[in-house]
Amino acid sequence: MPWSRVLGQDRAIDTLSHALESERVAGTYLFHGPSGSGPRAAALAFGQALLCERRGTPTGPAGDACGSCLACTKSARLIHPDLHVTLPFPKTSKQADKDDRPSDYSDRMAALAAEPYASADYRQRAALGSDGASNKQVAHRRIPMEAFRREMSFVPVEGRYVVGVLLEADRIRTEAANALLKLLEEPEARVVLILTAERVENVLPTILSRCQRVRFDPLAPDVLEAALVARAGVPATEAAVVARMADGSFTKALEVWGSESMQAHRALAVQFVREAYTGRPDRIAPVVQSAQKLGRESLKGWLDLVSIWIRDLVLVRAGAVAAVVNVDQTEAVQKFVAALPKADLEAMASVVAQAVDAIEGNAHAGLVLTALAFALRDAMHGVSDGLLVAPLDAA
Numbered sequence: 001m002p003w004s005r006v007l008g009q010d011r012a013i014d015t016l017s018h019a020l021e022s023e024r025v026a027g028t029y030l031f032h033g034p035s036g037s038g039p040r041a042a043a044l045a046f047g048q049a050l051l052c053e054r055r056g057t058p059t060g061p062a063g064d065a066c067g068s069c070l071a072c073t074k075s076a077r078l079i080h081p082d083l084h085v086t087l088p089f090p091k092t093s094k095q096a097d098k099d100d101r102p103s104d105y106s107d108r109m110a111a112l113a114a115e116p117y118a119s120a121d122y123r124q125r126a127a128l129g130s131d132g133a134s135n136k137q138v139a140h141r142r143i144p145m146e147a148f149r150r151e152m153s154f155v156p157v158e159g160r161y162v163v164g165v166l167l168e169a170d171r172i173r174t175e176a177a178n179a180l181l182k183l184l185e186e187p188e189a190r191v192v193l194i195l196t197a198e199r200v201e202n203v204l205p206t207i208l209s210r211c212q213r214v215r216f217d218p219l220a221p222d223v224l225e226a227a228l229v230a231r232a233g234v235p236a237t238e239a240a241v242v243a244r245m246a247d248g249s250f251t252k253a254l255e256v257w258g259s260e261s262m263q264a265h266r267a268l269a270v271q272f273v274r275e276a277y278t279g280r281p282d283r284i285a286p287v288v289q290s291a292q293k294l295g296r297e298s299l300k301g302w303l304d305l306v307s308i309w310i311r312d313l314v315l316v317r318a319g320a321v322a323a324v325v326n327v328d329q330t331e332a333v334q335k336f337v338a339a340l341p342k343a344d345l346e347a348m349a350s351v352v353a354q355a356v357d358a359i360e361g362n363a364h365a366g367l368v369l370t371a372l373a374f375a376l377r378d379a380m381h382g383v384s385d386g387l388l389v390a391p392l393d394a395a
């Protein structure tokens with residue numbers, strides 16, 4: 001997985017590429033930053049580069065993996081004998097003294113090999129491939145850590161290095177930290193350890209003091225948007241929305257896109273427009289309450305979903321049905337357009353944009369959404385003056 005698979009993070013990649021080019025590779029790294037921003041993807045890419053057979057040869061790259069040699073192929077699939085990746089996991093049985101990895105451990109590794117930003121860790125995902133609850137009892141325990149230490153003491157089988165990637169290094173139990181500390185205290189030139197963690201302050205100080213730190217920042221929405229389109233096949237319009245809901249994390253972006261909650265958010269957006277049309281406070285209030293629960297950042301993304309719905313109305317009215325984003329809702333959109341010939345779609349779009357501005361300006365979400373519902377009602381009945389504040393004044 002060469003650097004091109006890591007999103008953004010030019011500064012971190014520059015640092016690591018230079019280390020590879022000059023063969024001045026530190027013994028232990030800590031890649032730290034928000035989960036899903038890239039520490040894990042970069043750790044796997046760096047590990048691959050370290051083991052690449054062609055890197056540093058006259059025909060190969062200097063600061064990156066070639067991506068095509070046999071070593072690269074094996075590293076990318078996480079089956080290279082000199083690459084040891086370890087995830088913390090929950091206790092699986094009463095016998096805590098065994099290296100008893102959960103039965104789906106290798107499935108998770110395969111998921112990470114296919115997409116290093118995949119939501120495949122045990123902490124965020126109790127069961128792979130579901131929206132299941134997060135798992136707080138995840139840790140690196142003593143026995144698996146000692147197994148990891150043994151792996152690090154092997155002579156390289158194929159490559160120049162033995163590479164250990166210890167994911168979520170802030171999850172090391174105190175009793176497991178000794179095994180890692182022994183490794184750090186007796187560094188061997190051929191061993192490179194890459195630790196990842198969200199926050200530096202959660203890593204044990206004795207470990208932290210021995211690491212070269214590389215920081216990863218939250219990813220910009222435009223980076224997430226482009227990656228959603230290119231890597232996950234998300235339609236461009238929806239990618240923009242999902243990117244805004246992802247808090248700088250591509251893992252979260254993939255999660256939002258794949259989740260039922262995305263569908264639920266879309267359904268709530270449609271329901272909001274429908275109830276707004278009735279103009280009945282008793283029907284508008286529950287929808288406003290549900291939307292308010294999303295929190296400020298997600299709420300902006302959710303309002304984008306409302307905008308997309310309105311844009312679909314415009315498209316259908318203009319006869320451009322094929323361009324509709326909510327393809328599964330085409331029939332509903334067509335019915336709406338047919339039933340409301342007087343609706344001022346431009347005014348509808350404009351009051352939603354004003355609501356986004358108001359939310360960004362820290363206005364009270366409940367008030368903004370309620371005012372928006374009544375402004376939408378007026379616009380749908382063709383009596384709008386296009387101003388979000390009008391219903392508030394009238395009340």
Ligand SMILES: [Zn+2]
Pocket residue numbers: 052053054055065066067068069070071072
């Ligand atoms: Zn290679």
